[in-house]
Amino acid sequence: MKRFCRYLMVSSCVVYVVVTLIAVYKLYCVVGDKESDGISQLHYPGTNTHISKTEYLKISLNSETTVKRSNVEIWGKAAIAKYLWHHILDGKVENGEGGLVETGFKILHGINFTYRYGPGVIQTTVPSDVEKLVLVLNGRSEEKINVAKQWLDYVPLYKKLTHIAVVLLGDEGCSNDWLLPYMKSRGGRIDVAFLVYDSPLIDNVQFYQWPLGVAVYRGFPDVKPKDLDLKSSRSLTCNFLGTIYENSSRQLLSDVIKKSGLQDSCYIKGRKKWQPNETPETLKIYMSALLKSDLTLSPVGKNTECYRIYEAMSLGSVPVVEDVVTPGNCDTSADSPLRLLKQYGAPIIYVKSWHQLHIVLHQESQLTVEEKAARRIQVTEWYKNFKTHMSASFVQVIEKKFL
Numbered sequence: 112m113k114r115f116c117r118y119l120m121v122s123s124c125v126v127y128v129v130v131t132l133i134a135v136y137k138l139y140c141v142v143g144d145k146e147s148d149g150i151s152q153l154h155y156p157g158t159n160t161h162i163s164k165t166e167y168l169k170i171s172l173n174s175e176t177t178v179k180r181s182n183v184e185i186w187g188k189a190a191i192a193k194y195l196w197h198h199i200l201d202g203k204v205e206n207g208e209g210g211l212v213e214t215g216f217k218i219l220h221g222i223n224f225t226y227r228y229g230p231g232v233i234q235t236t237v238p239s240d241v242e243k244l245v246l247v248l249n250g251r252s253e254e255k256i257n258v259a260k261q262w263l264d265y266v267p268l269y270k271k272l273t274h275i276a277v278v279l280l281g282d283e284g285c286s287n288d289w290l291l292p293y294m295k296s297r298g299g300r301i302d303v304a305f306l307v308y309d310s311p312l313i314d315n316v317q318f319y320q321w322p323l324g325v326a327v328y329r330g331f332p333d334v335k336p337k338d339l340d341l342k343s344s345r346s347l348t349c350n351f352l353g354t355i356y357e358n359s360s361r362q363l364l365s366d367v368i369k370k371s372g373l374q375d376s377c378y379i380k381g382r383k384k385w386q387p388n389e390t391p392e393t394l395k396i397y398m399s400a401l402l403k404s405d406l407t408l409s410p411v412g413k414n415t416e417c418y419r420i421y422e423a424m425s426l427g428s429v430p431v432v433e434d435v436v437t438p439g440n441c442d443t444s445a446d447s448p449l450r451l452l453k454q455y456g457a458p459i460i461y462v463k464s465w466h467q468l469h470i471v472l473h474q475e476s477q478l479t480v481e482e483k484a485a486r487r488i489q490v491t492e493w494y495k496n497f498k499t500h501m502s503a504s505f506v507q508v509i510e511k512k513f514l
């Protein structure tokens with residue numbers, strides 16, 4: 112009996128050892144197979160960096176997410192959509208240029224943006240299965256706000272829609288409160304809004320500052336520095352072409368120029384009434400004046416931020432800007448007006464009043480031809496880089512809020 116017991120124990124010991132050996136062998140084989148499947152030998156294309164298995168897995172996961180690209184629709188119902196698409200995002204239009212609906216595609220940071228613009232973009236012609244949307248709207252007048260509201264009221268009917276951003280040409284007096292009930296934080300649908308003009312709403316959480324840009328609505332083009340002659344001297348010291356409202360600082364500017372006998376070196380062309388429709392002819396005259404001028408004077412209009420500031424910089428003319436907050440509800444803190452341009456260190460000359468213009472012009476007369484040429488290059492490069500920064504930060508905010 113004792114013998115039998117010992118025999119049983121020994122044999123179960125043997126069985127145990129054999130089973131353990133098999134298990135260890137199996138484990139080794141599986142690991143060995145994995146080691147020999149070639150993954151551990153992978154190299155990054157174009158580099159000599161050896162990547163480990165975990166790194167490879169991470170990379171293939173990443174490329175998988177890039178393949179399953181996130182689609183974001185951009186629907187333009189304000190001319191600033193063209194500034195966003197062509198000037199900031201450097202997008203192209205592939206179909207229907209100048210027609211009822213223009214469309215374009217662009218992949219930025221792994222996001223597939225589809226752009227639709229034109230009078231044919233209406234609630235029922237856009238893809239109703241939209242999931243992620245950037246809506247570009249005009250909120251400058253009562254009439255425009257009503258159109259914008261129609262879009263925002265329609266949005267809940269797109270059943271698959273999960274995220275929405277708005278780029279808004281705001282009111283020049285910064286009264287954009289009509290938008291608030293549409294924000295997600297107040298029970299609406301909008302995740303984030305990009306606002307033009309120094310609104311007190313800007314918090315870099317729900318509301319981001321957006322630049323006015325050049326006047327695409329009157330056909331101002333996207334000019335690249337390489338297409339400009341920046342080295343040659345310019346015939347005019349300064350220019351101002353615009354509406355001169357009675358008793359405004361624009362009137363003062365015009366008077367200062369006249370009194371100081373600057374009519375010859377500064378081209379001032381005022382009109383009494385604002386004209387919305389530029390003809391190709393007037394646009395040519397306007398652009399030619401900016402191209403001929405070292406400085407472009409920018410007196411405040413209904414707001415301090417004028418298309419002229421961006422237009423001048425794009426053509427290598429330094430803006431001389433009246434640094435004054437206009438009446439209304441715009442931000443009055445120390446970095447306003449033009450907080451975005453100031454934050455990015457725009458090469459602008461600021462004056463508090465046009466009575467200071469003679470100081471600016473005196474400094475100007477001290478500059479050499481070479482210094483002026485260098486400054487022109489600097490201004491156009493700054494503007495180009497500014498657009499690149501705006502593109503990156505726009506995409507970054509969309510990525511953060513939408514994905």
Ligand SMILES: *[C@@H]1O[C@H](CO)[C@@H](O)[C@H](O)[C@H]1NC(C)=O
Pocket residue numbers: 180182216218223224225
């Ligand atoms: C981007 O989206 C458009 C519209 O949904 C689609 O036609 C196109 O194939 C997409 N491009 C890529 C590279 O995913």
Ligand SMILES: *[C@@H]1O[C@H](CO)[C@@H](O)[C@H](O)[C@H]1NC(C)=O
Pocket residue numbers: 357358
């Ligand atoms: C401009 O100022 C003058 C004098 O202060 C005044 O008589 C005139 O009514 C003002 N015009 C406007 C349009 O405000």
